[in-house]
């Protein structure tokens with residue numbers, strides 16, 4: 001029935017290129033059309049209801065039916081549906097949102113630059129790192145380091161920073177001057193008997209060796225997600241960021257915190273930087289900034305960088321960077337309302353209250369024969385599939401075990417995605433304890449289904 005000519009399914013196959021999708025398989029299976037949502041749930045065009053196990057793409061923190069966000073958008077659409085902020089123009093939602101972000105920032109920040117997506121915010125951060133070092137007379141200090149398995153976006157530069165092979169393969173990436181250092185995944189990469197602290201020391205001394213080999217005068221910045229969510233929900237080992245930041249400081253290397261997923265409550269603090277003690281020079285955020293109801297991202301910059309931008313404008317005559325939709329007033333109005341709701345409902349306390357139940361549930365799923373490690377913090381978690389719990393050997397990639405688990409989860413009424421060896425969970429932050437129990441029960445069934453299939 002779905003294949004009728006001119007059905008949505010047929011039209012989708014004929015006309016859309018889907019991001020992060022096997023396009024050949026898509027021609028066979030067609031789209032899964034989502035038509036509505038309520039709270040932590042979404043509904044598809046067959047009327048089936050699912051717990052959105054990833055809050056969309058780690059972003060719809062207030063669920064799928066928050067009326068205040070709809071009202072904020074409608075109000076702004078009626079008052080002024082679009083205006084830009086090029087050449088001294090401004091709109092009230094953008095001004096108020098910038099002020100609020102600076103008030104909430106985990107470390108003192110001086111200014112905010114708006115863009116439309118996480119990739120654009122990070123791409124802007126890369127450009128500012130280069131611009132800054134040119135301005136202060138260090139044109140050779142340009143290399144940027146990120147980590148293997150990092151995810152920072154998909155533009156030419158941010159996909160280069162992303163440390164996942166498929167983001168580079170056949171795209172002619174990474175570009176020059178991008179370096180990747182160790183992924184800080186203790187369970188997977190620690191040596192036998194190595195403590196978390198020793199593992200952190202080893203990784204940071206590898207980083208220092210890389211900086212020395214490249215020449216500290218050529219290394220400009222380090223990008224880090226507080227928790228590497230897309231790369232497999234990798235939480236940092238104890239003492240890692242403390243040691244890492246000491247090395248960055250020693251060689252005058254800027255730290256950019258990518259808070260695109262961690263920002264606004266997800267880890268049990270307003271920012272992941274607070275959870276793990278990061279003191280960044282710039283912070284990028286997006287996704288939960290507007291609870292995903294409108295596309296908007298922000299890059300916060302500290303006073304040193306902001307002062308250099310001002311000096312450059314005096315010299316060059318302009319700051320020649322900006323996106324047509326950066327600080328879009330409707331998106332900014334929605335984001336401002338989302339931040340107000342986070343504060344009014346005290347979303348951080350809610351995540352801290354229900355987070356332990358969620359993490360206990362995840363750890364329990366970790367006892368399943370297919371799961372090697374269950375990990376996470378706050379309301380984000382991941383399950384890593386292994387063929388052998390003792391040797392931690394993964395399944396052969398061709399089996400696509402996590403992908404199958406994702407499909408079984410869908411059948412059991414949970415939308416999540418299996419990526420590589422991982423299935424992640426990151427529900428809307430408004431989730432209740434009962435809903436967490438329901439989510440875990442359904443995931444248990446999906447894991448059992450996967451086990452029957454694998455045998």
Ligand code: PLP
Pocket residue numbers: 057116117118119120122151152153154225229230258259260261286287
């Ligand atoms: N940074 C992180 C940590 C992300 O998880 C993502 C997207 O998942 C991005 C950047 C890119 O954001 P966007 O998809 O909005 O460009």
